[in-house]
Amino acid sequence: MWREIYDIVTTRTSELWNLIVQHIGISMIALLIAILIAVPLGIFLTRTPKLAGPIIGITSVFQTIPSLALLVFMVPIIGTGRLPAIIALTVYGLLPILRNTYVGINSVNRSTIQAGIGMGMTNKQQLFIVEIPLAASVIMGGIRTATVLVVGVATIAGLIGAGGLGDFIFRGLSTNSTGLIMAGAIPAALIALLFDFLLKYVENHAMPGKNNQSRASKATFYSIIVALLLIFGAGIFKTVFSNEDMVISGKADTEQEILVYMYKELIEQETDIKVKKESYITGTPNLVQGMDNGQYDMYVEYTGTALVDILKEDDFEYETPEDVYNHVKDVYDKEKNSVWLDELGFNNTYAIAVRQDFAEEHDIETISDLRNIADRMKFGSSAEFLERSDGYKGIQDVYGVSFGNVQTMDSGVVYAALDSGEIDVADVYATDARIEKFDLKVLEDDKMLFPPYYAAPTINKELLDENPELEDIINQLAGLIDDDTMRNLNKKVDIDGQTEKEVAMEFLKEHNLLKEKE
Amino acid sequence: MISIKNVTKRYNEFVAVDNLSVDIDSFELFVIIGPSGSGKSTTMKMINRLIDTTDGEIYIDDKNINDFDPVELRRSMGYVIQDVGLMPHMTIAENISLVNRLKGEKRDDNRVDELLTMVGMDPVEFRERYPEELSGGQQQRIGVIRALYSNPNIILMDEPFSALDPVTKLQLQDEFLRIQTEVNKTIVFVTHDIDEALKIGDRILLMKDGKIEQLGTPRELLFKPKNEFVREFIGKDRPRRFAMQNFNVEKWMEKNYPTVDKNTLTNIDLIHVFKSHKVNVLPVIDNMQVVGTLSLYDVLNKDIEPKNNFVTVDSKLDLDSIIKEVNENRNLLPIVKDKDMYAGVLDHTKLLSMLTAESVGGEA
Numbered sequence: 108m109w110r111e112i113y114d115i116v117t118t119r120t121s122e123l124w125n126l127i128v129q130h131i132g133i134s135m136i137a138l139l140i141a142i143l144i145a146v147p148l149g150i151f152l153t154r155t156p157k158l159a160g161p162i163i164g165i166t167s168v169f170q171t172i173p174s175l176a177l178l179v180f181m182v183p184i185i186g187t188g189r190l191p192a193i194i195a196l197t198v199y200g201l202l203p204i205l206r207n208t209y210v211g212i213n214s215v216n217r218s219t220i221q222a223g224i225g226m227g228m229t230n231k232q233q234l235f236i237v238e239i240p241l242a243a244s245v246i247m248g249g250i251r252t253a254t255v256l257v258v259g260v261a262t263i264a265g266l267i268g269a270g271g272l273g274d275f276i277f278r279g280l281s282t283n284s285t286g287l288i289m290a291g292a293i294p295a296a297l298i299a300l301l302f303d304f305l306l307k308y309v310e311n312h313a314m315p316g317k318n319n320q321s322r323a324s325k326a327t328f329y330s331i332i333v334a335l336l337l338i339f340g341a342g343i344f345k346t347v348f349s350n351e352d353m354v355i356s357g358k359a360d361t362e363q364e365i366l367v368y369m370y371k372e373l374i375e376q377e378t379d380i381k382v383k384k385e386s387y388i389t390g391t392p393n394l395v396q397g398m399d400n401g402q403y404d405m406y407v408e409y410t411g412t413a414l415v416d417i418l419k420e421d422d423f424e425y426e427t428p429e430d431v432y433n434h435v436k437d438v439y440d441k442e443k444n445s446v447w448l449d450e451l452g453f454n455n456t457y458a459i460a461v462r463q464d465f466a467e468e469h470d471i472e473t474i475s476d477l478r479n480i481a482d483r484m485k486f487g488s489s490a491e492f493l494e495r496s497d498g499y500k501g502i503q504d505v506y507g508v509s510f511g512n513v514q515t516m517d518s519g520v521v522y523a524a525l526d527s528g529e530i531d532v533a534d535v536y537a538t539d540a541r542i543e544k545f546d547l548k549v550l551e552d553d554k555m556l557f558p559p560y561y562a563a564p565t566i567n568k569e570l571l572d573e574n575p576e577l578e579d580i581i582n583q584l585a586g587l588i589d590d591d592t593m594r595n596l597n598k599k600v601d602i603d604g605q606t607e608k609e610v611a612m613e614f615l616k617e618h619n620l621l622k623e624k625e
Numbered sequence: 626m627i628s629i630k631n632v633t634k635r636y637n638e639f640v641a642v643d644n645l646s647v648d649i650d651s652f653e654l655f656v657i658i659g660p661s662g663s664g665k666s667t668t669m670k671m672i673n674r675l676i677d678t679t680d681g682e683i684y685i686d687d688k689n690i691n692d693f694d695p696v697e698l699r700r701s702m703g704y705v706i707q708d709v710g711l712m713p714h715m716t717i718a719e720n721i722s723l724v725n726r727l728k729g730e731k732r733d734d735n736r737v738d739e740l741l742t743m744v745g746m747d748p749v750e751f752r753e754r755y756p757e758e759l760s761g762g763q764q765q766r767i768g769v770i771r772a773l774y775s776n777p778n779i780i781l782m783d784e785p786f787s788a789l790d791p792v793t794k795l796q797l798q799d800e801f802l803r804i805q806t807e808v809n810k811t812i813v814f815v816t817h818d819i820d821e822a823l824k825i826g827d828r829i830l831l832m833k834d835g836k837i838e839q840l841g842t843p844r845e846l847l848f849k850p851k852n853e854f855v856r857e858f859i860g861k862d863r864p865r866r867f868a869m870q871n872f873n874v875e876k877w878m879e880k881n882y883p884t885v886d887k888n889t890l891t892n893i894d895l896i897h898v899f900k901s902h903k904v905n906v907l908p909v910i911d912n913m914q915v916v917g918t919l920s921l922y923d924v925l926n927k928d929i930e931p932k933n934n935f936v937t938v939d940s941k942l943d944l945d946s947i948i949k950e951v952n953e954n955r956n957l958l959p960i961v962k963d964k965d966m967y968a969g970v971l972d973h974t975k976l977l978s979m980l981t982a983e984s985v986g987g988e989a
Contacts (some may be wrong), residue, residue: 222710225675225781226771227700227727240714320838 111604112293113284115275119290119606125431127294128378130271131338134261134298137284138254146246149208150234150300152265159209172309175464182393188385190270190290197262211242219400243309251306262291268356268388268397272298275360278387280519284604289595292596301341341553353570356394356403357386360518360594361600361607362455362538366407368611370564370581376622377580391416391491396446399466404567405581408447409455410435411497411558421496428454428559439565444571446571448564448578449585453593455538456560458549459502462525465550473553477532486510487530489518497535501556522547538590541600562588583620626651627779628673631775632665632681634835643668644681645834649777654805654812656826658819660858664835666814672813673699685779700724703772703780703810708789709764711756711771717741718752721771740770743807744800762793763838769801773808782814786821798825819859823847823867831855843867869944877979878960878969885919887911887931895924906957910972915959915967944979951976 116123150157169177179193215238223237241247265273275291280285312328355370357363363477371382385403395417397403397444408417410428413435415421417479425431436447459474468471469480477484492498493515504506510532515526521533522541535542535549537560542549564581571577588596597612615621627649634642640665649655657665670676672683674695683690711720715796721740722732726952738748744766756764765785786794787799802825808868822829822892823843831838831846838858839851847864851854881908885895887909897904905921909931932942951958951971962968 141729216708216710216713218706218708218710219712220710221708222704222706222768223712223723225673225699225704225710226724227696227698229696229727232727237712 108285108289110298110392111284112289115130115286115290118609120202122608123290123294125269126272126274126291127298128341129269130258130261130273131298132257133189133192133269133271134196134221134254135338138200138250138257140193140197141204141257144197145201145204145249146208149205149246150212152205152209153212153238163209166205170202171199171599174263175266177301178263182267182390182530183396185625188267188397189269191267192264192271195262196257196264200257203252203256204249205248207252207401208246208483209510211245211249212238214245215241218452225412239367247306247310250448251303251310253304254306255299258295258302259470262295265291265387266359266389267393270385274387277389278364280359280517282600283342285605295306302370305335309335310412341385352380352382352403354383354463356384356388356397356406358391358406359387359389360536361540361597363387363407363599364607365611365614366451366562366564366584367597368608369584369615370405371551372611372615373580373583374618381520384510390473398565398567399443401444401567404570405564407451408565409560409562409564410450411560413439413499413557415495425558431559432563434560444568445565446568448562448566449582450563451584451588452561452586453538453588453590454559454561455536455590457551457557458537458542458552459532460525460535460542460549461532461546462528463546464550465531466550471548471550473551474502474508474556475553476508477550478506481508482511484510484531484552485512485514485529487514487516487524487533489521489534490515492534498556505556506509538593538597540594540601543594543598544575544602554577587618626686627813628684628687629668629671630682630684632668632678632683634664634670634671634676636677637760642671643790645832645835645837646681647830647837647840649811650828651811653827654814654821654825656814656829657815657832658816658829659832659838661817662834663832664829665817665832666783667835668832669813669857672779673702673704673781674701684950698802700727700775701777701779703722703766703775703777704784705765705772705780705782707758707784709768711764711767713756716753717759718756720756720767720774721774723771724775732828734773735985740773742806744770745965760793761789762797764790765797766800769797769804773804773810779809779811779813782812784815787816787818794821801825803804811823819863823863832958833856874947874960874971875968877975878971880969881974882970882972886909887916890919890929895919895929896921899924908957908959909966910967912965914965915961918925918955918957918959920955947971948976 148162172180174195174219177195178191181195185191185194219241220233220237223233228236253301261271262273262276264271265275265277265324272291273296275287276295279287279289306329308331314548353374355367355374358366367384367386370385374380374382386406388397391412394403394406394408398406410431414423417440418435420434423431423434425434432447432450439445439447461471461475470477486499487500493513495501499513514530516530518535521530521535523544524530525533525547527546535547536573537549541547566577567579596614598612599605600607612621629645629649632642632645633640633648639929641662645668655895657668659665667676669797670684671678674690676691693701712723715723718732718734718737719726721737725732737752741748741751746763746766751759751763756767761765765788769784769970772782786797787826791799815824821847826843828840828842829846830840833854837848839855841849846855846859847867854889883898885893885898885905888911890909899921901905907919909916909919918927919931923929923932947958951973956973958971960968960970
């Protein structure tokens with residue numbers, strides 16, 4: 108495992124560094140907003156004690172909402188990306204700062220304040236000369252707690268395309284790579300510890316009334332403050348002022364990620380357009396919404412997904428896969444603000460897989476063959492497959508197959524679960540490299556339940572109108588990647604441990620799509 | 626001068642101060658005392674508008690305090706509280722000069738040093754230290770000089786010495802009295818400690834339920850209590866103790882006691898002098914100054930060297946030490962005034978009549 112982590116850190120240094128900067132960036136913006144809200148609010152509450160109970164109560168309730176739930180809850184309202192992540196993190200940071208500000212100011216010695224008022228302090232002087240300086244270390248303590256909390260929770264932001272170290276963690280989870288998980292988790296923990304340490308130092312030195320600061324330690328104190336400001340500033344600057352013209356997104360799996368890198372490279376080498384990659388988004392609806400509201404400009408969709416999930420036309424009659432492509436392209440042209448470009452060539456349809464030895468033992472070739480033994484089988488399904496009309500429902504209706512035991516599990520752990528015998532059967536993607544790695548048998552869809560899932564890029568109509576040259580650039584990949592090619596590319600990442608970016612560049616090079624750089 | 630005119634302070638139904646009228650003279654140390662809930666603190670806090678009056682007016686030098694901005698009014702007076710309330714995050718110098726900062730002025734370092742010196746604290750040692758490094762007594766000294774810093778005419782003190790241990794308390798009271806003779810301020814001093822009030826007050830206002838029970842000098846309260854409440858508040862033992870402690874030597878000394886001139890000691894028949902005055906000890910005077918006493922016993926033994934001591938009128942001796950002195954001085958204690966000028970003597974007979982007078986509570 109350490110070897111794996113080491114390889115990732117050394118070969119993907121710049122990517123890791125970017126994620127770290129992103130991670131600190133979103134955490135610090137959220138924290139800054141939380142401070143700007145919570146400190147004045149906390150001060151206000153000390154002036155209106157009647158409101159203090161209810162308001163601190165409300166923020167405590169926010170705190171108890173699981174971070175994942177809060178993020179997912181925000182997606183339909185605000186969409187994906189940085190904004191909902193920052194809002195959710197801000198909400199998390201509020202309580203510790205608010206509570207400590209309130210408690211800190213309230214615990215300032217009454218007689219000190221009394222003396223101040225008696226000597227003729229104005230309300231403002233009372234606050235700024237007495238209360239805030241004396242509560243400073245307690246408030247700093249709250250900020251410290253909030254920082255550690257926010258830096259930790261920020262890993263979840265990877266789920267909704269906000270970037271940060273969560274990206275590595277979720278990729279690692281879905282590709283079963285401990286190294287990748289650790290390469291995300293360890294720096295996240297280190298960042299939290301670093302901030303905890305630095306802020307603890309500041310907190311201690313914000314303690315008033317002691318002659319304990321020698322000249323040297325004062326210098327250390329100020330350099331730590333400056334360092335903190337620089338880290339804060341750099342992260343925030345990077346996050347706020349990065350200007351990109353086009354956002355390419357993608358779903359949370361390896362092949363999508365590889366394609367995103369290819370498109371980004373192609374577009375950037377042949378145009379002046381700056382491409383921002385905001386990919387690895389969990390859940391198709393989030394992508395569709397992002398496209399609809401213009402947050403994303405481009406991503407690769409599958410014809411079957413478009414037909415069944417997006418357009419909800421699961422009763423559409425078709426004879427060839429081309430029919431489906433043409434149909435969704437037409438509907439998109441009429442109804443949506445994005446258009447379909449040419450198909451890439453591979454069909455990443457759903458498939459039902461069992462272990463090879465299991466198939467031999469029970470003599471199974473097709474899905475129909477499962478009917479007699481299904482009630483004794485354990486089925487590990489992705490959540491999405493369970494809900495789709497052409498998923499498990501279809502298997503039950505069309506094939507009359509009902510499994511004895513059904514478990515929902517992440518596609519990342521399905522293969523390991525199959526391999527260990529924990530489950531007997533699972534839904535997989537046809538292009539998944541792990542089918543080969545784990546020696547799985549893909550059962551034939553003899554009753555043609557699964558619609559074709561041919562991949563093709565969809566792109567924002569307006570952007571394409573403004574930059575018509577994009578169509579040719581993007582279509583350079585059209586027809587180039589068949590099932591085997593895609594599975595092979597996936598294998599390079601998921602099994603051989605190359606990065607998505609490397610694999611993407613290699614592929615472009617092999618097909619002479621990469622221009623020599625001067 | 627502070628004039629409190631028909632002032633009432635009501636909290637809902639509760640009347641904290643009830644139609645109070647009193648004038649506090651300039652340069653006087655005015656003590657307000659009373660049991661808890663008597664309205665003593667409320668009265669003081671109305672003077673700098675920490676509490677506003679419900680009815681009535683307060684004038685400072687004939688100006689209604691309601692015409693001042695409360696913040697400006699407070700800055701124009703010194704204010705000392707029981708818990709001192711020094712700013713823990715500021716140095717001693719910053720604390721003393723706090724009012725400068727409030728007004729947005731620069732600190733006067735000379736003034737800080739001058740005040741520290743006045744309360745016997747070395748400026749070099751203490752200027753840059755923080756309050757928590759100081760003892761309770763030192764902290765309250767800082768509290769007092771902080772109030773004096775901008776040289777206000779009026780200083781309000783709310784039980785300033787109550788939280789101190791008895792020894793430190795007595796020290797600070799003495800120091801405070803000495804400072805008052807130097808700075809001469811109008812001081813309103815709230816306390817619940819009757820001994821403190823009697824010791825430091827020029828005048829004492831004894832309050833109960835927001836009303837005046839008695840207003841007068843310590844002596845008046847001690848020896849002419851207006852009612853049973855005042856008598857009880859003062860306590861049975863206190864007038865006698867007070868008298869003993871503030872013993873008026875001059876009033877009780879024998880001015881016409883015979884003396885003998887030092888220069889004649891060798892020339893006259895001393896035994897005859899003793900016999901004719903019917904005494905056995907005589908003060909020896911040299912040019913109006915006391916040099917000691919001479920006893921008949923010594924003279925009979927041919928020893929005519931004057932012996933022993935004398936006391937001065939204004940040395941504040943209590944009765945116990947006077948009795949001791951008299952015993953140790955052959956039952957005769959010469960008393961001197963100003964530059965050792967002979968004034969009179971105290972002897973056993975005088976002491977006896979004094980003791981009987983004090984023990985029945987009469988005025989000494």
